[in-house]
Structure formats: structure tokens, C-alpha cells
Amino acid sequence: MSNGSEQANTYHSYRVEGFTCANCAGKFERNVKEIEGVQDAKVNFGASKISVAGSVTIAQLEQAGAFESLKITTDEPASSRSAAATSNEAKEKPSFWQTYHLLLYSVLLIVLGYLSYGINGEQNLVTILLFLAATMISGAKLLKIGLQNLLRLDFDMRTLMTVAVIGGAIIGEWAEIAVVVILFAVSEALERYSMNRARQSIRLLMDIAPKEALIRRGNQEQMVAVEEIKIGDIMLVKPGQKIAMDGVVVQGQSAVNQAAITGESIPAAKGVGDEVFAGTLNGEGWIEVEITKHVEDTTIARIIHLVEEAQAERAPAQAFIDKFAKVYTPAIMLVAALVAVLPPLLLDGSWSTWVYQGLAVLVVGCPCALVISTPISIVSAIGNAAKQGVLIKGGIYLEEMGSVKAVAFDKTGTLTEGVPSVTDYEVLEEADADQLLAIIAALEHRSQHPLASAIVNKAHEEDVDDSAVKVEGFTAITGKGISGSVQGTTFYVGSPRLFIDQLAIRLPQSLQQRIDELQQQGKTVMLAGMDNRVLALIAVADKLRSSSRKVLQELQALGIKQTVMLTGDAHSTAQYIGREAGVTNIEAELMPEEKLQRVKQLQERYGKVAMVGDGVNDAPALAASSVGIAMGGAGTDTALETADIALMADDLSKLPFTVKLSRKAMQIIKINIAFSIGIKLIALLLVIPGWLTLWIAITADIGATLAVSLNSMRLMRMKE
CATH class of the missing domain: 3.40.50.1000 (HAD superfamily/HAD-like)
Incomplete structure (x- = not known):
């Protein structure tokens, strides 16, 4: 493959701040694709990211997102961000007043406008100016983008709202257009809030791993930022501390709470040779861990990356909505035009009445709830699953x-379980079971057979110490078993064939029946004894x-x-x-x-x-x-x-x-789609008797958006 092709297929990822809706994300993606030097672009609305193939600058990306005043930053691996960067992000988070002050000013102006309306009348200049000021303060951005879209024949929900506002101004509905613009701003704020809540599960994953760790290099111990830690470094983890990096325990033992990674509620025992993961919580033991992965390759970093990528993968239901919305919006504009024009032309209706009805159709036709219904459900479900x-x-x-x-x-x-273990240990003659198990384990300790570890583990589980048993003359009998001398007596451990063929021992019928019974259960049967008799039977299997x-x-x-x-x-x-x-x-x-x-x-x-x-x-x-x-x-x-x-x-x-989570998610998506379309149809039916108002239209839209958002966020709380 040529270098040019390789470059074309290399995607660089950027974080995006300021998305207000899924439609806007789609428009941003289209704008970026039109930038010279860009081969492809993929917006991940769920994770607020864009991946770009080709040559592009942040300034060019921000220009492509200027219609939404989008802020673009390079996408650092989440778990490798420094503590200072995290602190700065927290400081930069705007307050409630900074976020919503324009909206609050608009609400105040509308209240004053209605006071003036009651005192001076609807068409009074002061009343009109108050409502117009409220409209411009909260809707200037909406109207600017809507007019640009209209000139480009780009029909999205902002285009619909802009046409409705212009039409309302022409027929003098100043109060209603002011309220409609504010309620639309509230609807967009609800969308942002809902998506941010759904994304929060990923942000929580990003924050669980410490940004620095105590590292021993030579004879010195020092706190080192995670991005500066190298493979092979020794990390010291104190009791109660979070583990900052992936690695293998080289000294000490503890119990580690791995719920953040695996969803396990019970802490996992960790000793020398066991793997530990960044973001997990050490228990009461002191452990030393050899680092095995760079910070960007830790399990938690890869999980975050994969979950974010997963949110970009559109489900068939979401693909359907995207296609439907492209047809739906122009269709609504056509219906609105017909409602405004046909009754006056054909039925001698009032132009002002039916133009108003047409404007209301435009407002009720905004597909906010429909567009948000699927992505918020998917982000909520995938985020919840990751936590579980x-x-x-x-x-x-x-x-x-x-x-x-x-x-x-x-x-x-x-x-x-995937690991062989002893399922049956039966002593056949009068003998000390623990002492005999110690001898068997001491022999198996020297064996390379795959099943040997199962017997050694059995001894440890029974608190039988085999270390004091001195074995001499250990021999592996190929394909059959092992032997060794303990205090001058030769012991054998192996398959029944070892005792039947090599030692010429005739097994009792009851013992042969027991062996057959265990083998029919899929267990591997071994016998232990001396050169003239069998002392014990051991069965090993991979347990259910x-x-x-x-x-x-x-x-x-x-x-x-x-x-x-x-x-x-x-x-x-x-x-x-x-x-x-x-x-x-x-x-x-x-x-x-x-x-x-x-x-x-x-x-x-x-x-x-x-x-x-x-x-x-x-x-x-x-x-x-x-x-x-x-x-x-x-x-x-x-x-x-x-x-x-x-x-x-x-x-x-x-x-x-x-x-169950999958089925619940699909059920919620279907309910959201049906509700979003149903509420629109009910509102549109009010056109027939002429009852549809701009108030009803925008209330139906904001109500549907709120309903589907809350319904979708139920997936974040679903448990096993």
C-alpha cells in the first residue's frame, strides 16, 4: 500500500464541545468533509468526538463548526491526562448563571412584555420591543443559523423555527414568537443535559484511575505522573489506595476491588504473579507491582476507547431515524405551506388564520424528540453495561x-472453570488421609504433568503441608505416572493402567466399578499406592x-x-x-x-x-x-x-x-419513536378544526423531547 493511501486511512481524533443536537453533529460532519485535504470524517455524537482522515487544523475544524460555535481540542487518551489538566477542566466548567443567563434575561423580558401587554395592549411599541428583545437575546443564534440554512436550502429544525418566527413577526404574533423561541432554547438545553448525563458514565470511567503513582527506581521512591511511568517500573501500592497502572504483582498479597473494570462486587485475591488493573482499589495488603503496559494501553484506557467507539456505531434503528429525518423535515415544510395556502385559495379562509396554522405546523414538525430518541438510549445502555x-x-x-x-x-x-481441580479424593485403606495426601502432593510437585497442579492445590486447600516430605529417587513413568521414595518406601501415582500393567496389581471389582463411574462423568482418574496395593483414588476434572x-x-x-x-x-x-x-x-x-x-x-x-x-x-x-x-x-x-x-x-x-438490557433498550427506542411521531400527529390533527397554536406546537415538541430523554435515561439505572 502506498504512503498516500496509508495517510488517507489514518484517522486523528478530536474532542468537540458545544453540540446541541444530533442534527447539528451531522451538519458538522458534512462541513468537515468539505474541507480541502480531508478524505473522510466521522462524528461520534455520543462521545462528543470527531475522527478525521487527512490534513486539517483545529482552526479549520472550528470554522466548520462556527454555526454552533463549536470548540475543538485534540483527543488525549483519557487516562493519561495529567492531574493539572483535569483540575483545569474542572475550573473551566461554566456555572449555571454563565450557561443560562441569556435565557433568564429573555424570560424576564417576556414577563415585562406581558405586563405591558395587559396595560398598553398587544400592538403597543413598548410591548413589541420587549417581546422582540426577548426573541433576539435567546434566539439570535437560532435565527442566524436558520437564515443561512434557508439560503442554502438546508432544511433542518432551525430552518423550520426561523421560518415560523419570520412568519409570526409578519402577522404580528410578537408574544407567541418570543415564547416559542425561548421554549425552543429550553428544548435544546434539555437535549444537551440528557446527552451529558448519558455521557457521564464514560467520564466517571475516565476519572477512576489515579494520575500519578508511587514508583521505586533503584533505591529511590517517588511520585511519578502516569504518562511518565515505563514498562518494568515497580509501583508501590499501599492499603486502601487506587491502582494507577496495569501490571503483575511481584511482592505481597491483598484483595483488590475490581468492580470498576469487571463489575465484580467481591474483591479478588491477588498474590505474586497475579494481574492487577488501573482504576481498581487495593484492599488491606501492601503490594508491589511490575508495570506491564503504558498508560494509553491500560485496560481501563482501552475500555474507555472501545465504549466511545461503540457509541459511534449506529444501530439499525438509529440508521432508520437518520434516513427518516431527511425526508420528514422537507415534507413538514411542504405540509405547512399547503396548510397556509390551500384553505384561503380554495375555501375562502382567512389568510392570517391559516398562515398562523401553517407556522404552527412548522413548529410542531421540529423532529427534536425523534432525532434524540435513539442515540441517548444507546449511549445510556452501553455506558451502564460498561459499569456492570x-x-x-x-x-x-x-x-x-x-x-x-x-x-x-x-x-x-x-x-x-477452565482449570482442572480435584473433585474426588478417596482413601481405600485405613491410613492417615492428610499424611497420604502430603506424600502424593510432594510427588506431584516434582511432576510436569498438566494435572499435577490440581493435586498440589488440593493439598493447599486442605491445609496439608507437603514441603516437609522428602522425596528421593523421583521418576516419571512416561504415559502412566510417577514414582518416588519417601522414608524408604516407594510410592506410585498414576493412571489405573500403571497399577494393572506395570505393578501387576489386580484391582477389586468395587474399585474398577468406581473408576468406570467417575470416567463416565468425564473425570480423569488416578490411583496412588505402593508396589503391592492401592491406597487412594483421585479424580480430577474441569468443574462446571x-x-x-x-x-x-x-x-x-x-x-x-x-x-x-x-x-x-x-x-x-x-x-x-x-x-x-x-x-x-x-x-x-x-x-x-x-x-x-x-x-x-x-x-x-x-x-x-x-x-x-x-x-x-x-x-x-x-x-x-x-x-x-x-x-x-x-x-x-x-x-x-x-x-x-x-x-x-x-x-x-x-x-x-x-x-435483558438489550431488549429493554430496544423497547424504549420503539416507545420513544412511536411517542415522538404520535404526539406530532395528534398536534397536526388540531389543524383541521383550526385549534393548533404556536403554544401548543412548541409545548408538544418540548414535552416530547423531555419525555423521550427521561425514558431513555432509565437505562442508566437498570441493574442485574
Whole structure:
């Protein structure tokens, strides 16, 4: 690829302050695309950002947004902003008076105007000047932009309002146009407030990670700004402190509250070798952490970036609204013109009456509520999901999740814990169970077998100390087990074949039946003993997650028609785990391409299908599914990048919540759209008897905007 092409495809991100509505964001995007040297531009209204491909300056961007007086700044990684920058941002935040003083002045002038109206009459010069002053103070920007749009034949809601104000002035409705302009300003303020509340969830994520950390370099300890911390530095984290950077614990142990990243309510135990994340809260232990990522690459920084990108991904419902609004606005202008002209021409109606009705149609036709209804719902839902430990990477996936009819699960690490553990430990002869377990663990401690760690962990769980057991003559018996001498006695640990074939021990029938029973449950059975008898039986398996069965039941209660387990494991293991979990169908001994084929077959039968896996081994099936859901996104770069949805805490119980959130979001969006259009139609029907007034029109618009905003923000409070 040529350098020119590479440059054209490189996007630079900028933050935008001053958006008042989704339509204005769209207009800004179009203006930026017309700048010479710009190949492409994408506005993210939800995150108040614009990404630009090509050569452009901040001055050029601000010129393109001059119609909204937009302020543009470069987009620094959220978590790498210095403490000083954060402090400055807080200081620069305008007060209520600074934000709304013009609106308050206008309200005062309108009150004075109505007093003059009562004393001097509607057409008195003082009355007219008071109403005109109120109109110009709160509506000068609106009228300026509206006139520019009208000259360009760019029909948006401000064009409609401007034509209505000009028409109202011509027919002398000074009081009403002043009130209409103020109420429109209130409506825009409501839109800004609603979107800012929805965006707040992302701002909270930005603020949770400290801006500096205590770093040890050589023999010195010093506070260092996070952007200056290097990979390999040692970070010292005191009890009760927030962790500033991602890294691995190299000394100490503690419990860390990871709720900000994973949504887990219970603190996670951390010791040497465990990973910790920026923005999480250390418990009562002192830990030393080796830094593994730069500040812009920390898990919290990537989550913020991905959530902001997700808000820019338009759901099909939002795409529909965008297309509808392009046709809707010119259509309203045509209807308004016909209402104003046809009755006087054809029915001998009063020109002043019907021109007024036409102006009211223009006002009621403003699609503010309709345009805001979808983006605020999506931003609220995605932001809430992020706080709950579910990363949804776009509005389209939020919408798709709600219509899923079948869910396919990988087995290992998804329905099961993914780590082998001892499920059964049975002593077969009269012997000290703990002492025997200590000997077995001491032998396994020297083994390289994948299942050895399960037995060692079992000993630790039972508080059995194997460190005092001295093993001599340790030998690995290839494919069968291990042996070693303890206090002059040789002990063996291995498969039943080791004792049957090599030691020529005849197993009792009861023991053989027990081995068969455990193997049918998908467990790996090992025996421990001496050269002439068996002393204990140990079964190891990848255990079913404690939440799996409940999750499957909840999904089925939500109307998911088919839950399928797709695994490459043996049929016997798959059948046992599948039955325990409660899936409706079990597919075993599958290669990755066969998993992909099964997902496609499910799609042919059920339509929308979700696939839940670890984001690595199941990549083909995850990619082919309608929604790919990866487990454990917080610690897995691949899961964050490849999945459509990532369960950050490796917590399957978040899956039913995600389905419910998706369905609730889609329900709210549909209600918002229906309400927005319905309230307009009802108001327009008032034209027939001539009852529609500018007051009713703007009240219908502001009422609808307020209603859909409040309805959408309910998604921010939805819990599991």
C-alpha cells in the first residue's frame, strides 16, 4: 500500500464541545468533509468526538463548526491526562448563571412584555420591543443559523423555527414568537443535559484511575505522573489506595476491588504473579507491582476507547431515524405551506388564520424528540453495561443481542472453570488421609504433568503441608505416572493402567466399578499406592462453573429457544457437563471448522445466534455468529479486540443481564419513536378544526423531547 493511501486511512481524533443536537453533529460532519485535504470524517455524537482522515487544523475544524460555535481540542487518551489538566477542566466548567443567563434575561423580558401587554395592549411599541428583545437575546443564534440554512436550502429544525418566527413577526404574533423561541432554547438545553448525563458514565470511567503513582527506581521512591511511568517500573501500592497502572504483582498479597473494570462486587485475591488493573482499589495488603503496559494501553484506557467507539456505531434503528429525518423535515415544510395556502385559495379562509396554522405546523414538525430518541438510549445502555462489567462494542450488537434466539457455548473456560481441580479424593485403606495426601502432593510437585497442579492445590486447600516430605529417587513413568521414595518406601501415582500393567496389581471389582463411574462423568482418574496395593483414588476434572446452570435456566426463561454446547472434548465428558449445565443440545469432538459449521446451521434454523467463547480458540465461530461474546475481557487483549461483547469479569452470570438490557433498550427506542411521531400527529390533527397554536406546537415538541430523554435515561439505572 502506498504512503498516500496509508495517510488517507489514518484517522486523528478530536474532542468537540458545544453540540446541541444530533442534527447539528451531522451538519458538522458534512462541513468537515468539505474541507480541502480531508478524505473522510466521522462524528461520534455520543462521545462528543470527531475522527478525521487527512490534513486539517483545529482552526479549520472550528470554522466548520462556527454555526454552533463549536470548540475543538485534540483527543488525549483519557487516562493519561495529567492531574493539572483535569483540575483545569474542572475550573473551566461554566456555572449555571454563565450557561443560562441569556435565557433568564429573555424570560424576564417576556414577563415585562406581558405586563405591558395587559396595560398598553398587544400592538403597543413598548410591548413589541420587549417581546422582540426577548426573541433576539435567546434566539439570535437560532435565527442566524436558520437564515443561512434557508439560503442554502438546508432544511433542518432551525430552518423550520426561523421560518415560523419570520412568519409570526409578519402577522404580528410578537408574544407567541418570543415564547416559542425561548421554549425552543429550553428544548435544546434539555437535549444537551440528557446527552451529558448519558455521557457521564464514560467520564466517571475516565476519572477512576489515579494520575500519578508511587514508583521505586533503584533505591529511590517517588511520585511519578502516569504518562511518565515505563514498562518494568515497580509501583508501590499501599492499603486502601487506587491502582494507577496495569501490571503483575511481584511482592505481597491483598484483595483488590475490581468492580470498576469487571463489575465484580467481591474483591479478588491477588498474590505474586497475579494481574492487577488501573482504576481498581487495593484492599488491606501492601503490594508491589511490575508495570506491564503504558498508560494509553491500560485496560481501563482501552475500555474507555472501545465504549466511545461503540457509541459511534449506529444501530439499525438509529440508521432508520437518520434516513427518516431527511425526508420528514422537507415534507413538514411542504405540509405547512399547503396548510397556509390551500384553505384561503380554495375555501375562502382567512389568510392570517391559516398562515398562523401553517407556522404552527412548522413548529410542531421540529423532529427534536425523534432525532434524540435513539442515540441517548444507546449511549445510556452501553455506558451502564460498561459499569456492570459488560463491554458492548456498538449499537448494532446491543440491538442484535435482544433478538437472539439461540446461544452456543464453548465448554472449557466458558461453562466450566477452565482449570482442572480435584473433585474426588478417596482413601481405600485405613491410613492417615492428610499424611497420604502430603506424600502424593510432594510427588506431584516434582511432576510436569498438566494435572499435577490440581493435586498440589488440593493439598493447599486442605491445609496439608507437603514441603516437609522428602522425596528421593523421583521418576516419571512416561504415559502412566510417577514414582518416588519417601522414608524408604516407594510410592506410585498414576493412571489405573500403571497399577494393572506395570505393578501387576489386580484391582477389586468395587474399585474398577468406581473408576468406570467417575470416567463416565468425564473425570480423569488416578490411583496412588505402593508396589503391592492401592491406597487412594483421585479424580480430577474441569468443574462446571457454579453460575452455569442458573444462567442457562435464566436464558431459557427469557425465551432463548436453543442453548448448545460446542466442544472438542470427548463425548462422555461433554455429555456429563452438558447435562449438569442444562443445555438443550450437546455437540462433542468438534474441530474449530466444525464449530463454525454448527453456528451456521443454527443461524439457518433460528436466525440470530450468539456464540460465547474465550475469544481465542473459538475465533471462527465467534466471527460467524450474529453476536460474538468473549469471556474474561479484562485480562485478554484478544477478547477485547475480537468479540462484539466482552464479559470483563469472566462472569457468565452477566449474560442474562445483557439480553435483558438489550431488549429493554430496544423497547424504549420503539416507545420513544412511536411517542415522538404520535404526539406530532395528534398536534397536526388540531389543524383541521383550526385549534393548533404556536403554544401548543412548541409545548408538544418540548414535552416530547423531555419525555423521550427521561425514558431513555432509565437505562442508566437498570441493574442485574
